[in-house]
Amino acid sequence: MRIEDIQVPGKLSKTETELRVSFLEHVGMIPGGEKLKACIQCGTCTGSCPVSYAMDIPPRELIALFRAGDLETIFRSNSIWTCASCYACQVRCPAAIKITDIIYALKQTAMERKIYSRKFPVHAIYNAFMKNMRRFGRLNEPRLMTYYFLISGFWKAFAFLPLAFRMAVKGRLDYRASKIKDIKNLRKILKAAEQLDMPVEYEVKPYMESAVGYKAVG
Amino acid sequence: MQYTYYPGCSLHSAHKGYDESCKSVFEALGCSLQELPDWNCCGATIYMSNREFTSLAVAARNLALAEAQQQDLVAPCSACYRVLNKSNHYFHNSGELLEKVNGCLAEAGLHYCGTVRVRHPLDVLINDVGLEIIRHQVKKPLHGLKIANYYGCQIVRPEHVFDDCENPMTMDNLFESLGAENVYFPFKVSCCGGMLMTTTENVALRLSKEILENARENAADCIVTTCPLCQMNLEAYQRRINRVYGTRLSMPILFFTQVMGVALGIDEKRLGISRNFYRCERLETIARSASESHYATTVNA
């Protein structure tokens, strides 16, 4: 059975179905992503996670909620924006589930469906990053931070001023962005890739007895 | 031995010390690093986690450029190392994906076949050069220097390419053979908080604090790391940690190539040590001491 065929009992709302289609599309990209259905709910991931104490929904429950057909709750929580990408959960999972990559798939779904969290301005950093990339082809950290403060609240910048000063004294702050020579071609690559990265069309799968609930996960 | 060098954005700006020391150490050991011509940003964790396909295409441009050089690609920054390796892994796993990416690269007249090996300098130094040869080059053994080896996350996880993911030992072995003492440091692969330092500061401060305090409790003179982001979080935010938690930390955070460079007798200026915020006095004493030329023979005997 393919990962896309996992359905849940009952009728899903339109939003939920859309989220699911999009999420499973991203999971399909991960090598070994289909193992998601083999989770034994042991909690090793939550126990290994250094930030689970700060998550509304810890990693194990993310997977439980996906199975229960409730991605919407996940997107209302702070969990996916709190993950630090440390991969501790992923290397320890006894069922070899690519948990960090699955959290990435959730983030990608959120970005695609424009579900932003106001408290966790990751999308602000992301947009700043995008701009930088398109313009220079390389990242300039001070500029990135400037964009970020402009989008997420300029008062935050004040707290960073002393640090910026100390960095500058040590010759570690350079506002001049270095631009790659072949920026024209990089922009072409970016444009072509972004077109392929567009959201997938959503389609409602017919209800299948065998693809429901625990039957689907074996 | 010759390698293509991928410094990445942060080694060209906030972490010049890593860039300088890496080049100096490789040169002292007779390896040449040639910078990848016109490389672009690898995409970093933030791009990878939010727009996967685009980030793969961006990484593929670097890999395609590196393929033309026909050498292993050395990436010192943990995030670059991870992203380039991960992209490679995806391309090996799915020919269809590689084809799609090549479709985008064709816009720029590039093509990637998937043959580049992405390596970390630590891997190259231990496995290509070897501890035996490094030991013979030691001019100023690091006697009396107590080191907390901090590997961070992304060079050992999720794929353990050259070391174990729970208890890596390459850096410990390296510094032991340079004469230093490795302190007990159970936080060697704990997370420093990474990008959370910008988005969810209180969480990242706590994680970094735990790492710093543990190093101090175990009487380390300095923390030695391989990752620019870890270095930044542990060093530049130490003041804020002190303010928030009322601690009195002043732990020097050095790149492993900087400490190694001192042992190899390279001039401090070429290692960028003065760019760090906290001075490590014991290391400075070693750097000022006279060269010994019999280190390797005494160790072997």
Ligand code: SF4
């Ligand atoms: S560690 Fe793996 S198997 Fe255990 S709960 Fe987490 S995802 Fe499921």
Ligand code: SF4
């Ligand atoms: S990768 Fe994310 S979810 Fe997994 S242990 Fe690290 S912080 Fe927690």
